[in-house]
Amino acid sequence: MNFEQWMRACATRTEAALEQTLPSERVEPARLHRAMRYAVLQGGKRMRPLLVYAAGEAVGAAEAVLTQAAVAVECIHAYSLVHDDMPDMDNDTLRRGKPTVWVEFDAATALLVGDALQSLAFATVCQTGQLALVQELAEASGSLGMAGGQAIDLASVGQTLSRPELEHMHRLKTGALLRCSVRLGAWLGRALTHEEKMAFDQYANAMGLAFQVVDDVLDAEADTATLGKTAGKDAAADKPTYVSLLGLSESKALAQTLRHEALSALKKINSDTSRLANLADLIVLRQH
Amino acid sequence: MNFEQWMRACATRTEAALEQTLPSERVEPARLHRAMRYAVLQGGKRMRPLLVYAAGEAVGAAEAVLTQAAVAVECIHAYSLVHDDMPDMDNDTLRRGKPTVWVEFDAATALLVGDALQSLAFATVCQTGQLALVQELAEASGSLGMAGGQAIDLASVGQTLSRPELEHMHRLKTGALLRCSVRLGAWLGRALTHEEKMAFDQYANAMGLAFQVVDDVLDAEADTATLGKTAGKDAAADKPTYVSLLGLSESKALAQTLRHEALSALKKINSDTSRLANLADLIVLRQH
Numbered sequence: 354m355n356f357e358q359w360m361r362a363c364a365t366r367t368e369a370a371l372e373q374t375l376p377s378e379r380v381e382p383a384r385l386h387r388a389m390r391y392a393v394l395q396g397g398k399r400m401r402p403l404l405v406y407a408a409g410e411a412v413g414a415a416e417a418v419l420t421q422a423a424v425a426v427e428c429i430h431a432y433s434l435v436h437d438d439m440p441d442m443d444n445d446t447l448r449r450g451k452p453t454v455w456v457e458f459d460a461a462t463a464l465l466v467g468d469a470l471q472s473l474a475f476a477t478v479c480q481t482g483q484l485a486l487v488q489e490l491a492e493a494s495g496s497l498g499m500a501g502g503q504a505i506d507l508a509s510v511g512q513t514l515s516r517p518e519l520e521h522m523h524r525l526k527t528g529a530l531l532r533c534s535v536r537l538g539a540w541l542g543r544a545l546t547h548e549e550k551m552a553f554d555q556y557a558n559a560m561g562l563a564f565q566v567v568d569d570v571l572d573a574e575a576d577t578a579t580l581g582k583t584a585g586k587d588a589a590a591d592k593p594t595y596v597s598l599l600g601l602s603e604s605k606a607l608a609q610t611l612r613h614e615a616l617s618a619l620k621k622i623n624s625d626t627s628r629l630a631n632l633a634d635l636i637v638l639r640q641h
Numbered sequence: 642m643n644f645e646q647w648m649r650a651c652a653t654r655t656e657a658a659l660e661q662t663l664p665s666e667r668v669e670p671a672r673l674h675r676a677m678r679y680a681v682l683q684g685g686k687r688m689r690p691l692l693v694y695a696a697g698e699a700v701g702a703a704e705a706v707l708t709q710a711a712v713a714v715e716c717i718h719a720y721s722l723v724h725d726d727m728p729d730m731d732n733d734t735l736r737r738g739k740p741t742v743w744v745e746f747d748a749a750t751a752l753l754v755g756d757a758l759q760s761l762a763f764a765t766v767c768q769t770g771q772l773a774l775v776q777e778l779a780e781a782s783g784s785l786g787m788a789g790g791q792a793i794d795l796a797s798v799g800q801t802l803s804r805p806e807l808e809h810m811h812r813l814k815t816g817a818l819l820r821c822s823v824r825l826g827a828w829l830g831r832a833l834t835h836e837e838k839m840a841f842d843q844y845a846n847a848m849g850l851a852f853q854v855v856d857d858v859l860d861a862e863a864d865t866a867t868l869g870k871t872a873g874k875d876a877a878a879d880k881p882t883y884v885s886l887l888g889l890s891e892s893k894a895l896a897q898t899l900r901h902e903a904l905s906a907l908k909k910i911n912s913d914t915s916r917l918a919n920l921a922d923l924i925v926l927r928q929h
Binding site: 382384389436459462463469471500501 | 670724750759778779780
């Protein structure tokens with residue numbers, strides 16, 4: 354199976370599992386469930402599930418538990434997008450090429466969709482039977498992780514951030530959940546040495562930042578149709594970005610440096626990590 | 642120790658543990674942490690922690706794990722209040738005698754406070770070491786529990802609900818987390834027979850409904866100062882209540898019936914359940 358086929362297989366498996374995990378639209382409260390499904394299904398690159406599978410398969414984790422972990426991180430990611438898009442936050446109307454949840458339904462429903470997706474993520478990660486994974490997901494999502502990063506992001510509008518400050522924000526806002534995805538996959542396989550655990554984290558940290566740098570580059574360069582969400586939004590909102598801080602070409606160079614960091618971390622893992630390497634290439638070379 | 646002293650001891654222990662569990666205001670993002678602490682500390686009746694302790698002590702659970710469970714359910718409860726008060730939901734400005742979080746801070750911060758408190762609840766319940774408790778908390782909080790009840794509540798504004806529909810809404814909206822509180826406590830002690838497990842649930846289900854019936858009675862009768870939140874709010878918002886459905890005196894009679902149901906369920910538990918009995922009295926006889 355080549356990388357393309359592997360990615361399609363992972364995405365198909367994730368989609369089927371999400372479909373199964375999310376309550377049916379026929380179950381009350383039906384409108385909430387319809388909105389939850391709208392927020393999650395048929396959308397997104399499923400980057401976090403891909404990281405779960407790639408890390409987990411490298412160390413021989415079983416497919417069934419990887420899928421539960423993949424669904425859990427994707428539910429956390431989806432909830433964060435639903436809340437971030439709300440009028441009180443980024444006030445965004447377009448996401449994954451569709452109206453955002455608060456536009457398609459209403460703001461109160463969007464609030465509850467996010468809340469219920471977070472609960473669902475924790476119910477699902479419990480299915481792995483590993484308390485350490487639940488704990489990791491909770492910490493990656495909370496005020497010292499993703500939600501904290503969003504708070505720093507909000508406070509940074511109109512501010513001049515230094516590069517360390519910008520990096521810190523992104524390490525929390527997107528980095529924490531990406532690292533969590535790699536960890537969940539890696540922890541579900543064979544026993545790891547301390548050095549291997551560190552290497553997975555180094556890979557994930559580099560990829561988390563690279564992901565954001567590339568997002569900023571794409572946001573500055575791409576048009577709305579290609580991106581599937583409102584382009585140029587961060588600059589318009591006067592939010593600090595890597596492009597505004599470093600310029601376009603230095604940002605691109607940084608993404609490459611981070612990619613090389615990620616790839617050299619993988620060499621310390623005593624397994625076939627080629628899917629993770631492919632994902633590093635994909636994240637840095639993607640066009641949307 | 643009499644019941645009053647026991648309640649004060651539980652509340653003090655809960656408060657100290659919440660204080661410890663919530664990140665300090667000196668930790669970044671400081672404003673988010675300040676708002677989380679504002680939302681949780683020094684407020685509320687701590688009814689859910691009391692249920693955790695009362696159920697757990699009846700079956701010999703250790704104090705340390707009960708406290709972790711108590712903190713977790715209280716963080717879920719606090720997050721739900723922060724989100725319910727937001728302009729997109731109930732648009733409430735007063736809670737526990739203080740300005741609500743979105744008024745004191747802002748709506749975006751309130752959104753993140755709720756999100757981060759939910760994550761913190763799951764991180765904390767993991768400390769009990771019992772995956773079954775995490776799972777129960779996730780299910781009680783989600784779209785088939787508390788968040789689902791809130792969705793039904795929103796959809797019911799201006800509607801005429803039948804008594805079974807009103808009951809179903811409250812079983813989810815407040816009942817699910819109250820039952821979860823009793824379960825978490827009960828599951829942390831000695832092994833239970835199937836009949837005892839059912840009895841804890843029967844107690845909790847009756848208490849959950851009674852709690853809501855009494856809330857509706859108090860909302861109809863009390864003034865804002867005594868209640869510490871805006872009184873008459875539900876009637877003004879054209880929300881169905883037990884009082885609007887059954888009238889005041891039949892609502893009071895229902896609360897008494899539910900109290901007797903709860904007390905007779907306790908007789909099936911082969912332990913000293915006097916604290917749970919006292920709580921049933923407290924819930925039904927409280928004035929705010």
